[in-house]
Amino acid sequence: MTIAALNPSPAPAILPGSGGIRGALSDLFWRRPQLLLLLMLLPPVLWLGIVYIGSLFALLAQSFFSIDEFSGLINREFTLKTYGDLLQAANLDIILRTVTMAALVTLASAVVAFPIAYYAARYARGRWKALFYLGVMLPLWSSYLVKIYAWKLILAKEGILTWLLAKLNLLGLLDAWLSLPVVGGNSLSVSFTGTFIVFVYVWLPFMILPVQAALERVPGNLVEASSDLGASPGQTFRNVLFPLALPGIVAGSIFTFSLTLGDYIIPQIIGTSRLFIGQAVYSQQGTAGNIPLAAAFTVVPIVIMGFYLWGAKRMGAFDAL
Amino acid sequence: MRSDRAQSAPLGLKIAAACGLLFLHLPILLIFVYAFTTEEKSFVWPPPGLTTQWFAVTWNRPDVWQALSLSVRVAAISTAIALVLGTLCAAAVSRTKFFGRETISLLVILPIALPGIITGIALRSAFALADIPFSFWTIVLGHATFCVVVVYNNAVARFRRTSGSMIEASMDLGADGFQTFRHIVLPNIATALLAGGMLAFALSFDEVIVTTFTAGQQQTLPIWMLEELIRPRQRPVTNVVAMVVVLVTLLPILAAYYLTRDGDQIAGSGK
Numbered sequence: 001m002t003i004a005a006l007n008p009s010p011a012p013a014i015l016p017g018s019g020g021i022r023g024a025l026s027d028l029f030w031r032r033p034q035l036l037l038l039l040m041l042l043p044p045v046l047w048l049g050i051v052y053i054g055s056l057f058a059l060l061a062q063s064f065f066s067i068d069e070f071s072g073l074i075n076r077e078f079t080l081k082t083y084g085d086l087l088q089a090a091n092l093d094i095i096l097r098t099v100t101m102a103a104l105v106t107l108a109s110a111v112v113a114f115p116i117a118y119y120a121a122r123y124a125r126g127r128w129k130a131l132f133y134l135g136v137m138l139p140l141w142s143s144y145l146v147k148i149y150a151w152k153l154i155l156a157k158e159g160i161l162t163w164l165l166a167k168l169n170l171l172g173l174l175d176a177w178l179s180l181p182v183v184g185g186n187s188l189s190v191s192f193t194g195t196f197i198v199f200v201y202v203w204l205p206f207m208i209l210p211v212q213a214a215l216e217r218v219p220g221n222l223v224e225a226s227s228d229l230g231a232s233p234g235q236t237f238r239n240v241l242f243p244l245a246l247p248g249i250v251a252g253s254i255f256t257f258s259l260t261l262g263d264y265i266i267p268q269i270i271g272t273s274r275l276f277i278g279q280a281v282y283s284q285q286g287t288a289g290n291i292p293l294a295a296a297f298t299v300v301p302i303v304i305m306g307f308y309l310w311g312a313k314r315m316g317a318f319d320a321l
Numbered sequence: 322m323r324s325d326r327a328q329s330a331p332l333g334l335k336i337a338a339a340c341g342l343l344f345l346h347l348p349i350l351l352i353f354v355y356a357f358t359t360e361e362k363s364f365v366w367p368p369p370g371l372t373t374q375w376f377a378v379t380w381n382r383p384d385v386w387q388a389l390s391l392s393v394r395v396a397a398i399s400t401a402i403a404l405v406l407g408t409l410c411a412a413a414v415s416r417t418k419f420f421g422r423e424t425i426s427l428l429v430i431l432p433i434a435l436p437g438i439i440t441g442i443a444l445r446s447a448f449a450l451a452d453i454p455f456s457f458w459t460i461v462l463g464h465a466t467f468c469v470v471v472v473y474n475n476a477v478a479r480f481r482r483t484s485g486s487m488i489e490a491s492m493d494l495g496a497d498g499f500q501t502f503r504h505i506v507l508p509n510i511a512t513a514l515l516a517g518g519m520l521a522f523a524l525s526f527d528e529v530i531v532t533t534f535t536a537g538q539q540q541t542l543p544i545w546m547l548e549e550l551i552r553p554r555q556r557p558v559t560n561v562v563a564m565v566v567v568l569v570t571l572l573p574i575l576a577a578y579y580l581t582r583d584g585d586q587i588a589g590s591g592k
Contacts, residue, residue, distance in 0.1 A: 138571065143527045302439065
């Protein structure tokens, strides 16, 4: 026994090595997990790196090209001229309009989302909880175009909203609103108000889910403690619920803000002829053939979202996602 | 003892939540009514009469069938690619810590976090630079890229809940890596993959923004609908297609919900 214990040669493996290529490969991956990791990561990273990041860089590079105004040809020389064009009054106007809309849509989504999220997080149980979840997921995943189409039906001059307001004798109110300078228009389906409503509708579920996730983590007795200590419901909301829900709201706002910045279909179908960033990008690359300016335009939402994400991360929004 | 379960919500909150949910659902329900309207030219409400004749008209439209077939083929291939890439990525990220792990999860999320128009125009300009002509595969390239994230999210959540000791037990009992994958890992993540795949299918089936940049002259169903929204040809047909699209996307979502609902009962999740 002692001789065997002192024997310097290594003990034999308990299990014999597996045979064949399959066994050899299996043993190799077991001994070298890094190799397996590398092999697993290679396909997705190659795909996303080449197809996606590669394309983004191609786009970024083109924003430094410029277009020859006379020939309409693209001049492939490094220049900042296109970014100069971006600062023209008309283009700044587009950027300002889009950012304002994105901010308003975000704000409205947060206001509409909060009660739904709060009810689902604190009061809904069992079957109701499932119903609330599906009630948010179904509209979220329903066809984007169908949702816009539905609102076209609702907001049209002869549509259901006008009918409803007529029944309620409130048509005067609608006309008064539509006669306002910026937000009004011929009918709701060709006004900024219409664009705003549809944006809020389409992105609302993206706000509800993270806010609900944040509120789920607030213990109910915290709210009770606040009211036991004499706070009114308003004070409890301001000092307890809202600060705790804020990371969720910020997380949701990442979606509502970013999606509004880039969308060009909603303002095209329900909106006025005054452009948003997405529409500008689309028309610059399509009808105008000015790819450099289109590329420079897309850099605007990327930069804005970069700052936004940086700020959101600092507020702890990513933990609420 | 926690008392917050017995309470019922204040009336104001109930009303606000109910109104919010109605706001989310009424417009979609409206689509179902309009699919049966006899009115052809405008969006008049209430419908002057109800008919099912437009279902027959839509059925006989070859352009609708072509668009539908292209959408289904693109969604199927994109989902298959996304399933492979998303699962590989999720398996790597959830099991081990390595340098650049955060970067990789960012890389997966980016195509959906950045506005679709950026993905679209980036792909288009890359195709132009590389002289790649528009085809079925240029659409798939774009769709698969943003579908990866859905599979990845579902798979990563399931991988994290599946206990690592089961895999070790399998290996201890003499199974090789492939057997462990086939008999332990795969059955555990199967429903999550199915759910992720269905959501990826729904996402691709519905995608319009990226597709407008990568499709060239081909029409997927959403492109067909967008075309009808901008230049209407036969409104009742659009109504019917809209209703069918709602129903077609509804089913995968419900199925995905039921597949991932019982996630707590995954084998080994309690350990």
